[in-house]
Amino acid sequence: MTLRLTVxxxxxxxxxxxxxERDGQRQRLxxxxxxxxxxxxxxxxxxxxxxxxxxxxxxxxxxxxRNEQAMVHASVGFARMRNRLQAFACTASIGPGSTNMITGAxxxxxxxxxxxLLPSDFFATRAASPVLQELEDPRSYDVSVNDAFxxxxxxxxxxxxxxxxxxxxxxxxxxxxxxAETGAVTLALPQDVQAEAxxxxxxxxxxxxxxxxxxxPEPAALNRAVEVLRGARRPLVIAGGGVIYSEAGQALRxxxxxxxxxxxxxxxxxxxxxxxxxxxxxxxxxxGSPVANALAxxxxxxxxxxxxxxxxxxxxxxxxxxxxxxxVNLNVAxxxxxxxxxxxxxxxxxxxxxxxxxxxxxxxxxxxxxxxAQERQARWRPVVEQAYHLGHQxxxxxxxxxGALNEFMDTRDVVVQxxxxxxxxxxxxxxxxxxxxxxxxxxxxxxxxxxxxGLGAKLADPGxxxxxxxxxxxxxxxxxEIVTAVSERIKLNIVLVQNQGFGSIGSLSESxxxxxxxxxxxxxxxxxxMLDGGVLPVDLAANAASLGADVLRTRTIEExxxxxxxxxxxxxxxxxxxxxxxxxxxxxxxxxxxxxxSETSALESTQxxxxxxxxxxxxxRLYL
Ligand SMILES: Cc1ncc(C[n+]2csc(CCOP(=O)(O)OP(=O)(O)O)c2C)c(N)n1
Ligand SMILES: [Mg+2]
Numbered sequence: 304m305t306l307r308l309t310v311x312x313x314x315x316x317x318x319x320x321x322x323x324e325r326d327g328q329r330q331r332l333x334x335x336x337x338x339x340x341x342x343x344x345x346x347x348x349x350x351x352x353x354x355x356x357x358x359x360x361x362x363x364x365x366x367x368x369r370n371e372q373a374m375v376h377a378s379v380g381f382a383r384m385r386n387r388l389q390a391f392a393c394t395a396s397i398g399p400g401s402t403n404m405i406t407g408a409x410x411x412x413x414x415x416x417x418x419x420l421l422p423s424d425f426f427a428t429r430a431a432s433p434v435l436q437e438l439e440d441p442r443s444y445d446v447s448v449n450d451a452f453x454x455x456x457x458x459x460x461x462x463x464x465x466x467x468x469x470x471x472x473x474x475x476x477x478x479x480x481x482x483a484e485t486g487a488v489t490l491a492l493p494q495d496v497q498a499e500a501x502x503x504x505x506x507x508x509x510x511x512x513x514x515x516x517x518x519x520p521e522p523a524a525l526n527r528a529v530e531v532l533r534g535a536r537r538p539l540v541i542a543g544g545g546v547i548y549s550e551a552g553q554a555l556r557x558x559x560x561x562x563x564x565x566x567x568x569x570x571x572x573x574x575x576x577x578x579x580x581x582x583x584x585x586x587x588x589x590x591g592s593p594v595a596n597a598l599a600x601x602x603x604x605x606x607x608x609x610x611x612x613x614x615x616x617x618x619x620x621x622x623x624x625x626x627x628x629x630x631v632n633l634n635v636a637x638x639x640x641x642x643x644x645x646x647x648x649x650x651x652x653x654x655x656x657x658x659x660x661x662x663x664x665x666x667x668x669x670x671x672x673x674x675x676a677q678e679r680q681a682r683w684r685p686v687v688e689q690a691y692h693l694g695h696q697x698x699x700x701x702x703x704x705x706g707a708l709n710e711f712m713d714t715r716d717v718v719v720q721x722x723x724x725x726x727x728x729x730x731x732x733x734x735x736x737x738x739x740x741x742x743x744x745x746x747x748x749x750x751x752x753x754x755x756x757g758l759g760a761k762l763a764d765p766g767x768x769x770x771x772x773x774x775x776x777x778x779x780x781x782x783x784e785i786v787t788a789v790s791e792r793i794k795l796n797i798v799l800v801q802n803q804g805f806g807s808i809g810s811l812s813e814s815x816x817x818x819x820x821x822x823x824x825x826x827x828x829x830x831x832x833m834l835d836g837g838v839l840p841v842d843l844a845a846n847a848a849s850l851g852a853d854v855l856r857t858r859t860i861e862e863x864x865x866x867x868x869x870x871x872x873x874x875x876x877x878x879x880x881x882x883x884x885x886x887x888x889x890x891x892x893x894x895x896x897x898x899x900x901s902e903t904s905a906l907e908s909t910q911x912x913x914x915x916x917x918x919x920x921x922x923x924r925l926y927l
């Protein structure tokens with residue numbers, strides 16, 4: 304039997320019939336489709352989505368986004384919240400609509416989060432070339448702007464003929480659902496091919512289940528890992544995002560309780576172990592807590608679980624100072640498991656942690672070391688309390704805003720952030736109580752992820768309140784999805800933190816001797832010729848209101864707390880606006896981040912920073 308459908312109709316029909324299954328739980332793989340239509344997809348994919356809806360033949364709900372980059376972010380927010388078991392498709396018109404998705408694709412791939420991208424493409428027949436928005440490469444008619452998706456996609460294909468679709472779809476689903484390979488998957492769809500009819504074998508459209516594996520560690524590799532761990536006196540766990548995606552929080556807790564090994568976390572892993580568990584020592588690395596960083600300096604064995612060891616995690620390879628430090632890396636991806644010449648334990652995080660706990664029976668970390676960890680943690684708590692309740696004047700400190708939010712949030716509420724000074728303050732100070740509470744995108748740290756990612760997170764779990772934290776810089780880059788949230792009646796709580804520019808890059812600039820040059824949003828001062836004049840007459844709260852959100856303006860932390868309560872009680876997307884002092888003090892992580900400083904300079908500030916840089920760089924090592 305065959306079925307006569309267009310390529311786009313076949314695609315939609317296929318996507319609506321894909322499922323994933325893990326631990327006996329089955330769910331739709333492709334939950335819906337974000338999109339923005341143009342001439343590249345309005346007659347193809349759009350027609351197919353409409354027909355699917357009208358006839359009830361394929362259930363793939365369409366969500367109209369306001370920016371193509373943002374719709375990929377929303378898809379990532381969704382898939383991350385669903386632990387990578389479910390994803391969205393994104394359809395875009397040819398040219399700029401498609402290339403707008405490239406940043407989102409990079410973000411998805413770097414964070415190892417699945418998303419199916421469907422950029423539209425030039426005519427396969429070349430009948431009307433060059434079509435509006437076609438890139439003409441004089442060296443080859445085979446090149447289009449969609450080739451730029453290749454380095455940021457884990458699978459990339461162009462469907463130039465209908466016959467190519469089935470195998471491309473199977474490959475795409477395999478990559479999306481493989482925890483070691485997943486990321487952005489791109490199927491470029493030429494405009495004419497989308498609308499072309501073909502006779503499809505009907506078994507292309509039978510329901511298909513993609514089993515998401517929990518690979519077990521190879522026994523010999525487990526032995527090697529256990530041998531190193533048993534020899535450890537001062538071991539430290541680094542819990543990464545893989546622990547959360549694998550739902551391995553309990554397995555991690557059991558390992559920690561059985562062995563006494565302190566557990567630090569990364570931006571993606573925070574919340575894997577609740578902040579107040581006796582073994583939890585907080586964030587590690589450049590923006591981590593001084594507790595975890597002190598332990599990292601001492602550690603003789605680092606057990607990395609589901610982490611890709613970003614430079615923030617390793618403090619640019621200065622975090623681990625023991626000359627003989629060794630790594631054991633439990634990761635579903637061999638690529639990550641092999642890092643820092645570690646003992647590679649390729650396995651699912653949960654299965655691997657369970658196997659390790661069993662094999663480590665009777666082992667316990669050095670008592671004096673674990674006691675030191677707890678003492679340090681006890682001394683750190685009042686520092687966090689103080690940062691949460693600084694009473695900074697006249698404008699509050701950002702740490703007070705974060706503190707008030709942390710104290711206000713319920714265990715199941717979610718905080719979403721991505722870029723600026725907040726990820727650092729959050730990693731150091733946030734007290735996460737639930738594995739899905741802390742949603743900070745710090746693989747790509749992409750300004751503009753916040754609101755869009757929050758939209759996706761809320762879509763994934765409407766039962767949770769989502770609190771988006773967004774700086775003024777990020778807000779200005781991409782506030783567009785407020786409109787999508789309003790039209791879909793998806794309720795977000797958005798905390799808009801106004802500090803008149805780039806608080807983060809401002810302080811980084813100062814630390815590298817660049818004197819906060821060009822990092823605040825100010826008038827150009829005719830006297831200095833620099834952007835250090837008066838404050839701009841920009842009202843982001845009014846902007847948010849104009850996009851359809853309810854807005855609560857607050858000036859003090861007390862007003863801020865009251866506004867949070869009102870926002871929670873409302874069923875409408877609400878923006879809570881607060882101004883903060885970008886120069887307010889923040890506790891030190893007692894760590895470092897490698898940002899090279901000019902080796903030669905006419906500025907004294909730069910020369911000083913260079914001397915400090917050279918001194919810090921001496922702590923950097925290759926872990927071989
Ligand atoms: C898309 C993008 N462009 C540039 C950067 C570099 N960058 C990191 S933080 C930042 C400033 C963020 O400003 P804001 O959102 O106001 O946060 P703040 O630093 O004030 O906390 C910039 C420009 C980035 N991370 N993402
Ligand atoms: Mg700012």
